Amino acid sequence: MADLPLLSIVTFAPLVGALVIAFAPARWARLLALATALATWLVSLYAVTRFDPALSGFQLVEEVSWIPLFGIEYKLGTDGLALVLVVLTTTLTWISILASFKPIQTRIKEYMVSFLILEVGMVGVFLALDTFLFYIFWEVVLVPMYLIIGIWGGANRIYATIKFVLYTLVGSLLMLVAILATAFAFQEANGGSWVGAFDFEVLRAHAATAGFGDALQMLAFAAFFLAFAIKIPMVPFHTWLPDAHVEAPTAGSVILAGILLKLGGYGFIRYNLALYPDAAQAYAPLIVLLSVIAIIYGAIVAMVQPDLKKLVAYSSVSHMGFVTLGIFIFQPQAMDGAILQMVNHGLITGALFLLVGVIYERTHDRTIAKMGGLAGLTPVYAAVFGFFVFASAGLPGLSGFVGEFLALLGTFVVNPWAAGVAALVMILGAAYLLWMFQRVVFGEPSEFLLGIRSHLSDMTPTEILTLAPLGALVVVFGLFPGILLDLIGGSVTSALDAVGHGSAISVDPLVPAVGLGIVVAAVIVQLANALFGGGGAGEDQPGEAAPEGAS
Amino acid sequence: MSDLATIAPFALAVGLALLVLAVDIAWPGRRGAVLGTTLVGLLMVAAATLDVGSGGARITAFDGAYVVDPLTTFLDLLFIGIVAFTIVFAPDYLEPRGLPLGEFAVVLLFAMTGAMLISASADLLVLFIALELMVLPGYMLAGYHKTDGYSTEGAIKYFLLGSFSSAIFLFGLAFVWGLLGTTRIEDIQAALTGGAASSPALVMGLAFLTTGVAFKIAAVPFHYWTPDAYQGSPTPVTGYLSVGPKVGAFALVLRLFVEALGPLSADWVQVVIVLAVLTMTLGNLVALTQTNVKRMLAYSSIAHTGYMLVGLAAFAVGRLEGLEGLLYYGAAYAVMNLGAFAVVGAIQRRAGVTSGLATFAGLGRREPWLAVLMTLFLLSLTGIPPTAGFFAKAYVILAAVQASQAGSAALGVLAVVAVLNAAAAAFYYLRVVVYMFMREPDSEQPVLAHGRLLWGGLVAASVLTVILGLLPGPLLDVVGQAARAIGS
């Protein structure tokens, strides 16, 4: 059993399933896809049992020479961080597929194939230990997501997809240049031999000992950073996200928020810190500043969103700000917190998107103002919704709290100012989420909902089945974050070893002050928009309106 | 090896053209006979090419006017492949329009002989005549649908600008020849290495040569014949024109600039860098605004020329990888672009169907497999892994990055410009995907029946597209050998 290429199986099992579905009758597509996703999930869980958290370095490594001329290898391996994210991916994938059974009624076969190929890309990104291979998986993610939003998305989907693709491609192609430049720099230093030039472990060792040149570090770090910052997404690279979320089908949103955003955070820890530590130090103050801005900006913009899905999307911007903050403050607790935040955000926001999908299924509307009094109409739904809203707001005891708290704690040690501002936002976060919850769930049932009373059934067993595991995990990780912390401890240590523990980045108090100023300005604009324009954050340009309605 | 044995592939190709002509005259209108003869003949030509080039050494014939080295072998095989694909894709388009296949095959084979000879030229005169032999049939093919106004319009524009550029090219050739006193490429290289005095006449000759070649590869600002010629031509011809003459012209660049004028690379590389930036950027920008897929692919082929020029520039500043990347790009581009044009041609199987974007609306529902293959080719053209187009682009960019780290800052800028262009290109390539899968057609269009040959060709092209992206190793070896033949 030890010789089984476990990681390859996890990565490519969905591809096999996709091929089978492509040639099987369309009516089997749903069950085949679910079976594939569940099997993949089980294999990934088995991989967890084979993983020994006590060992440092990568485990379950598989290595095959691929393009020997350049020393490019097919190399997979995992550490705790990657493994946690892989399991998150496989979990959310089967939940998403299950959740798509009812909403997706057209071109089911193509949908399931896209979804499974998407899973291949996502898992591959986390497991690849060769930078070239990593890049390939990174791009593989793009195409199915493009199709999922573009074919099964909402009315304005074409505009949203083009925006999504262009943002992502600009970042990723520059990253390709950086990957090649890094490999070449290594080759030069290595006496002209390409061996290991794309091998992450070799590169990391090189970065730790000899180190890459300053100019290369600064440029390559910037290129990687741009790619990941667009993905995560960080202010000011976030404008594709609300569009993509609003237009994506429910499951697409779940994956987008749950996994795709994590690719960015994972990339920061895995590549930016390990390969270009000096540049990371140099850029860190700027990134911390951007993170604080993102936290505040996301929260405030979320507050004025009239659309449920957009609200959750902007809250993601805010929550992911804690991730970048936690990573680039270079503190063990903070990074622990950042990683926990990634996992928990995946679970909670995934669930929130599912819940928005549930209500949208019934009402074909997501406008907060039209809702109200769901507590009386659909009590189960209201309760589940409340649970996840509280989790997202950071209620202690649920998992959302742990990540943010740890990130803030770590930040406080280094930079109390930034921590203080961010902590304020946690309260703000609670405010807008609860306000939204109050408007949607409590009060008198709205005219609109009463008008469609007959369609307004409570949650179905399938829907509960999709949400139950997420809820359970939220509780478990909230009460016993140690499970995750044990797994990721090694990854955090090695990431911080590379960049230097708790390095005293003295962020000027000016930094959060400036951030606050920008945010206040943004708030004024937003509020003005909300009051007079009735629109969102100025991102709902008309774009390329599709002639036909949502499919 | 005797002279005749050395030029066997070329001689066989000429013989094949004559044989197909004879077959067509003997049994007029028999497509099967023409197709069979052509394809079997191409196989034999390919076998001869492999046999002659199997040693991997440099063989010359005819007093050093003709050369066979790994570069020749690689390019010859590439041309043969391009012609084979074109022949396979053509009948489905020609038949409904009542156009004969016989003359098409003959003219195409003549073009192939020209292209093959370019890559085997070791003499400027042979090089020029070979170039003419390649492009003249191209003009005729562009006007092949002679009862169609668009086709002849494209042909006349293509012809006039092509001949004009040939004259410019030839004038430059005459000056280089007069100055150095020899037409042999080897001798020119030696004379220039030996420090033949740089004189105004040489500079001018170089300028004329560069301009002429820039026309031939359709580099901006010498590109303006491309869109009309491509859009007007019968679709299989467009596919051929966007690939064959382009690869042929790059073969010319390799023999002329890289080999003969290699010692002057410091002079011409500046021009190449400027041309590359202009070509990529303008090609993409104009492609963005096109609503006709054929015309869009024409402009995008200009952009692809730009990426190949990046490789050339990287080579000129001392990276052999640039040359390898250029060759790899040529092969990858040939496969994916021919595939894309084959799909366009298949959609136009019914006479009267245009290649406008609207025709593609709903193709994903109407003919899913065709749409899936088209998506693959378009993704490859965009440069999304794991496809041939991705690896080719990565290779060229790698070379540029290397060159920039070796001290040529301009190449670093070029690499960044190249990737930004690649991202912009995604917009118009994916727009076709949008139409295929996300738009419903304005009017009901019938599902068409396609020939088995067409499907075979499409499957071969798509398999190659994926293989060149996933397992580039074998081709990398070939390309490396070819590049070392002239670049060391």
Added chain:
Amino acid sequence: MGLADNIDIYLALAGALFAIGTFGFLARRNAISMLMSIELMLNAVNLAIVTFGAFEPALQGDGPIIALMVMAVAAAEATVGLAIVIAIFRNRRTPLVDEYDAMRR
């Protein structure tokens, strides 16, 4: 040294003829005029080639041969070009190139 023994004279003549041809190609709007302009350019090239052959011992025999080859190429080009002109004339009834703009409309 006489005028006729000066290589520069011939090259200048070739240049002038080439420039005349270039002007004709760029300025005329009739396809056949443009073709004739190209022929002038090719003749200019030939003049340069023959000149080199006549003045440089190393190229003594080569000049005329290359010039002959260029003539043959020019003949082939003219054949194809005129065939296309005739074909397009059948469709469009005009030899004026700038009226061929169906694809830009």
Added chain:
Amino acid sequence: MRAWLYLIGGLVAFGVVATPGLLVLLFFGGSSDDVMLASLATLMLVSGIAVVTMRDIIRCGLAMIVCFLALAGIYVILRAPIVAAAQVIIYIGAISVLVLFAIMLTQDKIAPARLVFQTQALPAAIAAIVLAVLIALAGVGTDWPGAVDRLSIATVAVANQLFDEYVLPFEVVSVLLLAAVVGGVFLAKREPTRRDEDSV
């Protein structure tokens, strides 16, 4: 009356062509070659300019023949009689006739040459003049290696070389001509099929 005009025109033309030769004779005391060259060069340039500027395209074609003839004369001065002969046979005998033939076929009476030039004629003229000056300067500014007096070229030597050193280009040119003929015949052949405009 008409005949007188033609006569005067002819005299003027002759004067234009002959004057440079006479000038050369008078001021430089040149050899007969010099005189011939000056006259032929003038004739060549004047007729060349006529080709690209005249309104009536048939006259353009005729001017082209004059231009080719003058060039043939220059080849004789360059002591390359074989090229001169080929010039007469190929350019005048074949290409010019072909061009004139095409002109006759395609010139429609309903399409008179209203506008001879495209709008960019003036920039093109400037560019052409600059080009001519540049080429002349490049020629003058270059020290041509090994340039000696004009050499006579023995026709027999040319023939030998053609089938020895240049056998490959010679054969390829024949292939090229064959290809041109095959394609030319196909394109110019009238098809019985319909006229359609659809392929775009």
